[in-house]
Amino acid sequence: MKGVLGWVKKNLLIVVSVVLILVFLPAGWIFSSKWNASIKKAATDEFNKQKQALQRASSVKYTLPAVFEGEQTISESRAPNRAVTEFYARQKAARVEQVRDVVDRGTAFNRRDHGLLRPEFANFLPKAPSERMRRQLGLDLAEMVAGTVDPDGTIIRPSVYFSLFRSVNAGPPTAPEDLGASLQEFKTRETDNFVASNADGRISDEQSKRLEQELVARRLGEYAGKANTLSFYINHEAVLRDNTPGWTGVPEPRRTDVTDYPAVTESIGFVWHWDYWVIDDILTAIAAGNTDPATGAATVTGGAVKRVEKIRLSEFAVTESATESIDDLGGWGGGRDQGYSDPRLAGGSGAGAPVGATYTGRAGSTGDGAYDIRMVELTAIVAPQKLPQFFEALGRTNYMTVVDIDLSPVDVWADLNQGYFYGSDHVMRATMLIETVWLRSWTEQYMPDAVRSTLGLPPREQPGADGIEP
Structure with a gap:
C-alpha cells in the first residue's frame, strides 16, 4: 500500500490527468450532444424561414x-x-x-336641405366666440323656434314652424266660428226672401227645413273646400311639448310679460335644430305620400294622412351644468332631467320610446358609430288602405322606418263639428313609432362639446378657463 501511495505521489500529474480524462469523456459526450441538438434546431429554423420567404416571394x-x-x-x-x-x-x-x-x-340624401335655421347661427354652433354672442344668438334662436305671444296669447312673432307648415301646404281647418257670420248672413237673406214671397208673410215649415239643409250643405262645402286646398291638417299645438315622460317637442311660445327666461346654451340650440330637422322630414314625407302621382295635387280628401294630431320626439337631454341646463318649468326646455335621457341612444334612460333594437337592427349610438337615432311618435288620422303610400314616402324622404303602429276608431262627426273634413275614405286614428337615422358625417360639424360628450365623442377642442372668451 505504501508502495502504491509512493508511486502516486511520484506520478501525481499522471494520476490527475487520468482522473480528468475519465470524468470529462462522458461529460463531454453529454454536453456535445445537447450542443449538436441546439445547432441542429437553429439550422432547421433558419432553413424553414428561408423556405417560407421563398414561398412568399413566389406567391402573392x-x-x-x-x-x-x-x-x-x-x-x-x-x-x-x-x-x-x-x-x-x-x-x-x-x-x-x-x-x-x-x-x-x-x-346628401340624409342631409337634404337641412342646416342652420339662419346663417348667423354659424356664430353660435358649435361654439359661440363670446358670452355676449352666445346670449344674443341664443335669444334670437329661442324667439325663432318658440315664437312670442302677448299676455293674452296673441301671436306677436310666429314660430318658424308656421313657415314649415306653409312650406308643405298644411294648416288648420276652417274654424266653425269663422263661418258663423257668413252663414247667419245667408240665413237672414234667404229667410227674408221666403217671407217676401209668401202671402202670409211667414216662412213655411218646408222652407225652414230646406233652409237648414242648405245651411248644412254650405257649411260642409266650406269644410270640403278647405280640405281640398290643404295637403293635410295640422296646428301648432301638434308639435308642442306636452311633458310626456321620455318624449319632447317644441317649446311653448315666449310670453312678452316674462323676463326671466334662462339663457340658451349651444347644446340646447343644437337639439332645437335637430328637432326641427326631424319634424321637417316627417311633414315632408306626409305631404309626399298625400300627393297624387297623376295630378301632382296633395289634398286632405285624397291623401293617406288626413290630420296630424301629435308629433313627439324621443328626448335627448345633454349633460350640462345645472346653471346652463334649460328646464321645463318656465324655461325654454331641452330636457326634463339633467343628464343623458334619450331612450333611443346609448346610455338612455327615458321612459317613452322602447329601449333596444327594433326589427331594423339599429339599437342606438356609440362613440365610434356613424349615426344617431331619434324616434318619433306620430299620432294622426289616416286612411288605413292608403298607409303604404305614406310608408313609401318616408323612405323616399330620408332614412325613416315605421317600426310600430296601433289603430283605433275615430269619431268622425265630432271632428266634423270642429271643421275637420276627411272625405269619403274610411279613417282611423294611427299611433306610429318611426325610427329616424342621422349620419354624423354632416351633423357632427354642428355639435357642441357637451353634445359630443353625451354621445361618447371626444371634444372638438380643449378651451381654456370656462371655454368662453370674456
Missing part, C-alpha cells in the same frame, strides 16, 4: 373586397405578376371610389 395573394350586399370577396394566390398587380390595384381603386360615391350620396 390578390384580394378584392366585396362592396355590395350579396357580393363575394374575390381572392386568389399566384406568382407575382406586374399586369395582375396593376389590374387588382385599378379595380380596388375603382371600388374605393364607388364606396366614396355611395357615402357622399347617402350623406
